[in-house]
Amino acid sequence: MLRNGAGMAAGEETVHRDRCAIVGIGATDYSRASGRSDLTLAVQAARAALDDAGLTAADIDGIVRCDMDTVLHNDLVDALGIPNLTYWSQVGPGGVAPPAMVGQAVGAIMSGQASTVLVFRELNGRSGRRYGQAPKQDALIGGGGSYDEFFAPYGLVTPGQIFALMAQRHMHEFGTQPEHLGAIALACRERAQANPNAQMYGRPLTMDDYLAARPISEPLRLFDFCLETDGAAAVIVTSAERARNLRKPPVLIRAVAQASTRDPQPGIQFPVLMREGITSLPAVAVADTLYRRAGLGPEDIDVAQIYDCFTITVLMQLEDWGFCKKGEGGPFVASGEIDLGGRIPINTGGGHLSEGYIHGMNHILEGVRQIRGESTSQVPGAQNCLVTATPLPPGSGMILGAA
Amino acid sequence: MTGYTVRPVADDLDTGGFFAAAQDGQVAVQHCGECGQVLHMPRAYCRHCGAFSPRWRAVAPTGTVFSYTVVTHQVHPAFEVPYTVLLVELDEPAGVRLIGHVPGRPAVHIGQPVRASFPALPDGSLLPNWELLDDDAVAS
Secondary structure, three states: OOOOOOOOOOOHHHOOOOOEEEEEEEEOOOEOOOOOOHHHHHHHHHHHHHHHHOOOHHHOOEEEEEOOOOOOHHHHHHHHOOOOOOEEEEEOOHHHHHHHHHHHHHHHHHOOOOOEEEEEEEEEOOOOOOOOOOOOOOOEEOOOOOOHHHOHHHOOOOHHHHHHHHHHHHHHHHOOOHHHHHHHHHHHHHHHOOOOOOOOOOOOOOHHHHHHOOEEEEOEEHHHEOOOOEEEEEEEEEEHHHHOOOOOOOEEEEEEEEEOOOOOOOOOOHHHHHOOOOOOOOHHHHHHHHHHHHOOOHHHOOEEEOOOOEHHHHHHHHHHOOOOOOOOHHHHHHOOOOOOOOOOOEOOOOHHHHOOOOOOHHHHHHHHHHHHOOOOOOOOOOOEEEEEEOOOOOEEEEEEEEO | OOOOOOEEOOOOOOOHHHHHHHOOOOEEEEEEOOOOOEOOOOOOOOOOOOOOOEEEEEEOOEEEEEEEEEEOOOOOOOOOOOEEEEEEEEOOOOOOEEEEEEEOOOOOOOOOEEEEEOOEOOOOOEOOEEEEOOOOOOOO
């Protein structure tokens, strides 16, 4: 049976371990109406990341974008005044990308195609194109390999409905309760109360609030859904050697991994419901690959930024990443293990559920803050921070560590 | 499916046979014409034997509810809330799933038997759908 990395010589996939670092992070404010173009948001995040690193546009020779960014590499080269870009790349689909985007930067640096790479994600996700909206009325839907023709005619049209079907099944198989999902929403909301840049800063949430909120696609309620956000976030990656002489202490990239699952089904979302099981995510395969590459296991992770498009997505990933057994995610989160002081504090900036939805990229920034000791909900002495982007259909992840 | 206006692309090269079979009142699942493996979601290539010989085969129009969601937040004008989306697992071939739509908020549970129906779309074409049966119903 083939495993990830099975074709590699011993040590080959660990070559990049601790060899590159994130040396700058930058973000805009997160809002519902930025009043700025996608390009302006991207430039502001990139400028902030450069300033954080103590670098200028002339130091950047690589750019990695997400396939759902509207801003192109060339747009930023021109806007920032980058004199000589020698590498550019993009990764998708969407929220799966951010750790893999950093992985592209690592690959470019280690192969000599670039020295210092800007990785960015921008979206006017509330005032502009809103994800999770259904196709237009009267549209002829599907075909062309989308497989939407098997789903949209039945009113199955949004990611939230997919995850609702998964949540219902998880409840059936393992006895997961609404209060378990609520514990995830509350943990993220509490972290946001300490983060002035979080969209839900100043808006605490109780379990009664959570349970009383209107259902959207049962069993999921309003606060099981992430926010719609206007904003941008960027990081700068360079070699560990160059990182030593910059403004901020380097945050090492212990390892990065992308992985697909066996029998993943085609397309980017709805066909995942045809997988043999729908209570696991590709996180299982990404975890296996990433932990092996990093030489670490879940017991070595001090804090985690878990991709949280929905609460159920977090619950399944906590199981799949090995923080608890499959099926035990509900009791695990309800017992406080994801809170500060618990076994694995998560989403310490508030996550997509309460900080903002920058499609996985703000999780990387918060991971960097934890290793620097700069988080507004700092885990004391954090040495290793896991960042996941393993919703569906495939996934990616990374571990950030102290130098 | 009152108010229903979303029409599927029914002539896709890989998936059109599903909708063609529905016009004859059949639920069809794609198989490999050489080795017989199920190819679902439908695609021409069989990775098991390497053939490009897909065949549509009518299957028993029965199954059970594998999961479901009651949609209460209106996201599309064609689908009045509340409505219930069924994730149906066919009785055969094993493991093959399809989607169903039930208006409103019916009594439903995982494992409940379902049977195919073929409601007409506004253009007169038929779409496979699934109706909930009583637990003790003889699914045939």
